[in-house]
Amino acid sequence: MGDCATIKDHDLPATAQVAKQKAMYLGEVFNKCAKNGQDTQIPEFNFKNRGSMAYIGSWEAVVDMTPVHQKATEGGHFAWFFWRSAYLSMSVSLRNKIQIPMFWFLTWVAGRDITRF
Ligand SMILES: Cc1cc2nc3c(=O)[nH]c(=O)nc-3n(C[C@H](O)[C@H](O)[C@H](O)COP(=O)(O)OP(=O)(O)OC[C@H]3O[C@@H](n4cnc5c(N)ncnc54)[C@H](O)[C@@H]3O)c2cc1C
Known part of the structure; x- marks a missing residue:
């Protein structure tokens, strides 16, 4: 599987x-x-197929939901918000639902770990 x-x-x-x-x-x-x-x-x-979403940097994303609705494509900040909402709502455990926004916040404040070593 x-x-x-x-x-x-x-x-x-x-x-x-x-x-x-x-x-x-x-x-x-x-x-x-x-x-x-x-x-x-x-x-x-x-x-x-329920569509695809991808983060493209600078608080922007692209969303392609055309398999679900013919005209459902979006790009930019709203797409970014939609992408993040989907990510959070689909995370399974309560632990992840709490941890993920905390990590987002930390990354926003302190930057990505990988670029700060
Ligand atoms: C960096 C990265 C980003 C990604 N981003 C996206 C994305 O944005 N959107 C998307 O749709 N997909 C994304 N993917 C792909 C997605 O994560 C995988 O397709 C999905 O997790 C596959 O699920 P799975 O259950 O097959 O495997 P996994 O989620 O890898 O689960 C396998 C589990 O089995 C465990 N395991 C392994 N060997 C053993 C063993 N011998 N005994 C017991 N347990 C074991 C592992 O620890 C793991 O927890 C990404 C993948 C990576 C690496």
């Missing part, structure tokens, strides 16, 4: 979106197998 797996005839990128959908799929298949035993009909995995 995830980055370690490829699906024959379905080349998918090694991204979190793909890994998450594969994980959800596997969870559903395992639950079905546990319920129905060997008679389980295993559905094919289908990846649903």
Whole structure:
């Protein structure tokens, strides 16, 4: 599953979106197998592209949600805000939801660690 797996005839990128959908799929298949035993009909995995976002520096990002809505492309500061909101809302644990804004704040105040050594 995830980055370690490829699906024959379905080349998918090694991204979190793909890994998450594969994980959800596997969870559903395992639950079905546990319920129905060997008679389980295993559905094919289908990846649903929900779009891409990327930070491009200077508090700006690009967002391409065209797989979800035809006109949903955006670039600039609003896209940056959208990107950050998505990042935060999709982080799983409460610990990460608290830690991530703290790291963002620290980076904003003190700069990135990697450039300050
Ligand atoms: C710097 C960086 C930036 C990225 N940015 C993005 C992004 O912006 N958007 C995006 O969609 N994707 C991004 N990715 C890709 C994304 O992180 C991966 O596609 C995703 O995390 C894959 O999930 P996974 O569950 O397959 O693997 P992982 O998230 O790598 O999880 C594997 C887990 O298994 C653990 N593990 C390994 N070996 C063992 C072992 N022997 N026993 C027990 N545990 C073990 C590891 O510690 C790890 O926690 C980025 C990746 C990197 C490296």
